[in-house]
Amino acid sequence: MSRETIPVTVLSGNLGAGKTTVLNNLLSTRTDLDVAVLVNDMGEVNVDAERVAEHSDISEDDEDLIELSNGCICCELRGDLLDALAKLAQAREFDYLVIESTGVAEPLPVAQTLTMGFDQGDLDPTEFYEETGIEVMDYYELDTTVTVVDAHQFWTTFDSKESLMDGDTEKDLGSLLIEQIEFCDVLLLNKCDLVDEETLGEIEDMIEVLQPRAKIIRTEHGAVDPGEILDTGRFDFEAASQSAGWLRELQQPHESAEEEHGVTSFVYTSRRPFHPERFAELLDSFPANVVRSKGHFWLAGREEMALGLNVAGRSIRVGSAGGWIATLPENERESYFEANPELEEIWDDKWGDRGTQLVLIGTDMDHDALRTDLNTALLTDEEMDADWTAFDDRFPTWDDGDSATPEEGTEEPTETTDDGAEEVGLAD
Numbered sequence: 363m364s365r366e367t368i369p370v371t372v373l374s375g376n377l378g379a380g381k382t383t384v385l386n387n388l389l390s391t392r393t394d395l396d397v398a399v400l401v402n403d404m405g406e407v408n409v410d411a412e413r414v415a416e417h418s419d420i421s422e423d424d425e426d427l428i429e430l431s432n433g434c435i436c437c438e439l440r441g442d443l444l445d446a447l448a449k450l451a452q453a454r455e456f457d458y459l460v461i462e463s464t465g466v467a468e469p470l471p472v473a474q475t476l477t478m479g480f481d482q483g484d485l486d487p488t489e490f491y492e493e494t495g496i497e498v499m500d501y502y503e504l505d506t507t508v509t510v511v512d513a514h515q516f517w518t519t520f521d522s523k524e525s526l527m528d529g530d531t532e533k534d535l536g537s538l539l540i541e542q543i544e545f546c547d548v549l550l551l552n553k554c555d556l557v558d559e560e561t562l563g564e565i566e567d568m569i570e571v572l573q574p575r576a577k578i579i580r581t582e583h584g585a586v587d588p589g590e591i592l593d594t595g596r597f598d599f600e601a602a603s604q605s606a607g608w609l610r611e612l613q614q615p616h617e618s619a620e621e622e623h624g625v626t627s628f629v630y631t632s633r634r635p636f637h638p639e640r641f642a643e644l645l646d647s648f649p650a651n652v653v654r655s656k657g658h659f660w661l662a663g664r665e666e667m668a669l670g671l672n673v674a675g676r677s678i679r680v681g682s683a684g685g686w687i688a689t690l691p692e693n694e695r696e697s698y699f700e701a702n703p704e705l706e707e708i709w710d711d712k713w714g715d716r717g718t719q720l721v722l723i724g725t726d727m728d729h730d731a732l733r734t735d736l737n738t739a740l741l742t743d744e745e746m747d748a749d750w751t752a753f754d755d756r757f758p759t760w761d762d763g764d765s766a767t768p769e770e771g772t773e774e775p776t777e778t779t780d781d782g783a784e785e786v787g788l789a790d
């Protein structure tokens with residue numbers, strides 16, 4: 363069979379979750395399917411590629427199996443990924459392509475590379491086109507992003523602060539797991555043979571709140587019907603980027619009802635700024651049962667810029683979330699109002715759109731107690747009239763040249779930690 367475009371499946375998942383097992387299972391049980399494989403491993407020697415070769419008809423010298431080593435396809439190997447895709451396309455025809463990404467890859471940049479193409483490839487696409495008559499990006503279509511999650515290690519990884527280098531940034535396993543869950547079309551909850559029914563239910567409740575859009579499939583030893591991960595047509599960049607539970611919650615806030623296993627979420631909003639020291643103290647001892655929090659906040663004394671909070675597992679990051687609409691020049695502000703008439707409703711005569719909006723997701727959270735704690739960190743009436751610049755403020759500072767609105771703001775998060783007062787220090 364040959365076809366117009368090759369559907370591409372990207373397999374992500376933490377180290378040891380079972381990505382290679384899924385792949386081996388697919389290749390060894392369905393030899394009738396013409397699948398090419400691209401493996402990205404961080405190691406010197408590409409262990410995964412050797413194992414895939416061992417367990418399937420594909421040999422390591424085979425042009426069907428391409429290995430990318432010494433880097434991660436979500437960062438420094440993006441160009442190499444495109445090179446490899448071009449070489450595969452040139453080598454022969456096949457019906458499906460599966461990319462197994464390294465255990466530290468974030469699915470989003472991989473998806474971006476596959477959907478947006480040659481922003482930094484070593485290979486000149488024009489040259490390739492002249493040689494082959496094939497437009498690489500037209501030849502492939504990102505079809506399904508699959509995250510493999512290790513059910514047995516789930517809670518340990520979720521709470522883990524063990525860090526890994528992800529390109530130039532250090533990431534902890536917990537937040538990587540959350541990012542992988544938040545960006546996928548299909549989630550394989552693997553190693554279900556090692557976990558009891560009650561725990562599986564707890565994990566599923568958490569995953570459903572973090573990622574309401576994905577199809578969750580329980581697997582043992584990576585055995586999954588190929589139709590669930592190949593040529594499913596499920597990938598949609600826009601939908602995938604918008605599917606994280608926290609984002610949905612921000613867009614349509616609602617107090618979620620308690621699930622069977624106590625996983626809930628809610629949105630905290632305030633039109634008063636936080637006191638920098640009291641809010642820092644709150645983050646220092648942030649409750650461990652809040653496993654995910656995202657949003658922007660207003661810190662007294664920082665009237666030019668919204669700050670972004672990003673809590674994932676045990677990692678707490680604070681970054682710039684862009685300027686307030688209130689700080690924009692008059693004409694730009696007016697066009698914002700025209701495009702977003704609902705702004706009128708939240709606009710404050712003195713403070714404009716300044717305020718706080720945070721989603722909190724967690725297990726057994728006491729919503730009222732958390733709201734009270736957050737409210738206690740807000741300025742009091744008396745403090746509202748005080749000189750805000752006199753408050754102690756150990757949050758980092760950023761260049762405020764970025765005029766993005768809070769919702770659109772890209773974060774340049776500064777890693778902060780939350781264990782122990784000494785380590786926590788938000789300031790440098």
Ligand SMILES: Nc1nc2c(ncn2[C@@H]2O[C@H](COP(=O)(O)OP(=O)(O)OP(=O)(O)O)[C@@H](O)[C@H]2O)c(=O)[nH]1
Pocket residue numbers: 375376377378379380381382383384410464465552553554555556581582583584
């Ligand atoms: N009991 C059990 N073991 C599994 C299952 N799936 C995979 N394993 C084992 O878990 C280990 C890791 O699996 P891999 O498939 O290598 O995991 P991976 O995600 O490819 O790992 P990296 O390539 O290191 O990121 C192997 O020893 C597998 O045999 C499962 O469902 N149950």
